[in-house]
Amino acid sequence: MDQQTIRKAGLKVTLPRMKILEILEENAQRHMTAEDVYKELLLRDEEIGLATVYRVLTQFEAAGLAERHHFEGGQAVFELNRGEHHDHIVCLTCGKVEEFMDETIEKCQAKIAKKHGFTIADHSLILYGECNNPKCPNRPK
Amino acid sequence: MDQQTIRKAGLKVTLPRMKILEILEENAQRHMTAEDVYKELLLRDEEIGLATVYRVLTQFEAAGLAERHHFEGGQAVFELNRGEHHDHIVCLTCGKVEEFMDETIEKCQAKIAKKHGFTIADHSLILYGECNNPKCPNRPK
DNA sequence: AATAGAAATGAGAAGCTTACGCATTGGCGT
DNA sequence: ACGCCAATGCGTAAGCTTCTCATTTCTATT
Structure with a gap:
């Protein structure tokens, strides 16, 4: 259950965090930028601001739920932490x-x-x- | 001779390029940001704009004279290419x-x-x- | 269930790094 | 020495990310 994932990370269970986690899970094979996540949210008619996306991704990173990578090109990409390092x-x-x-x-x-x-x-x-x-x-x- | 270094890179020998190369050489043990180089130029009373610093560093990179690294923290750092990879x-x-x-x-x-x-x-x-x-x-x- | 307090959100704006446009300056070959 | 064309400097703009703050939403409590 996603709620537990978020709760165990010490974060309040809110709709934006649930939705963002959901999107990251569905795109586990990709590496998404904050913008990618935001666009996906728009497609789903979710009223979630880009600022929130950045905030939540940063929190996920701090909580160890996700990793941030700086590939070439300035834009950071995120991926869910699936346990095994790579x-x-x-x-x-x-x-x-x-x-x-x-x-x-x-x-x-x-x-x-x-x-x-x-x-x-x-x-x-x-x-x-x-x-x-x-x-x-x-x-x- | 620095002039040769620049000339061989296919670049015109200009005062800004000389000065920046000089600073990079003197700080070969450090890794400098564009801002660091710019501040160093100011200390030496050189009238060189920040835009030029970025331009020259990018040119040095393209010419293989310098390398750009993206450590954590967003700011890129530059170091002279001393031949050996590391x-x-x-x-x-x-x-x-x-x-x-x-x-x-x-x-x-x-x-x-x-x-x-x-x-x-x-x-x-x-x-x-x-x-x-x-x-x-x-x-x- | 209803409520209060705290935390999270959204929207816009700011911050920071880096790139660009254009008038002016300055190397370099003739 | 001269003139062309590249290089510079300044201001400005663009892109990514973070901040501010009023408003909303969650969670623990009554």
Whole structure:
């Protein structure tokens, strides 16, 4: 139940938060910008302001429900946290994002952090390139 | 000679470009924002506009002279390209940035790209954490 | 159920970073 | 030394995100 998800995050259960969570769940395979979420809300005739979308997404992030990524292009994208950590490959031509996870890289990172005397809190690994998909050049949006 | 660096990049040798390159060289251990560079120019009584700083930094980036990184915090930072590729560890408390390079990780990335059918053009790996330096909590700025 | 208090929302405006337009300035080849 | 064309500076504009504050909505309480 979504309500529990929100409540456990220490947030009041409100309509905007329910709707936004719902949209993020339905688009779990995509990575959505705040604007994307807002547009989706408009399509559903929900009277939710863009400011609220940003606020809620930021709260979700703070609560660990969602992650914010800064891919190239200035606009931040959000995705629901589904438990398993992963990194991203982004196609510079069509914008497609794929996810991956490599145990070796994770271990190397820990090793490097130790060598530098750092305690790692988080990391961001993004590979940029061309997806080589025949249909790729059709940029979305 | 700096002039050669700029000329070889296909850019006209102008005073702003010289000064900005100079500042980047003198602060090679730091990672500077456009604003940082601009302030440094003001200190030196150079009549160079912020718009020019952004323009020149972007040109340096396009010419491969400098790299632009998007660490957390929205503001992009620039650093001169000194030939050898490297990634970054950023201290979330004091903002200190250290550089590293790990052959194993680089190889893993290539492997992952191949597995996903991507041709890698670039990548961004940033570790965030605490530097554990006794003097760390004195945030700069 | 009704109510009070606190938190959340919506709308617009502000803030911040970055890019742009245009008149003026300044390199660089001849 | 001269002139062309690129580069600059200033102001302004654009894009993304956050803030302000009056109003609404949730939740705990009566």
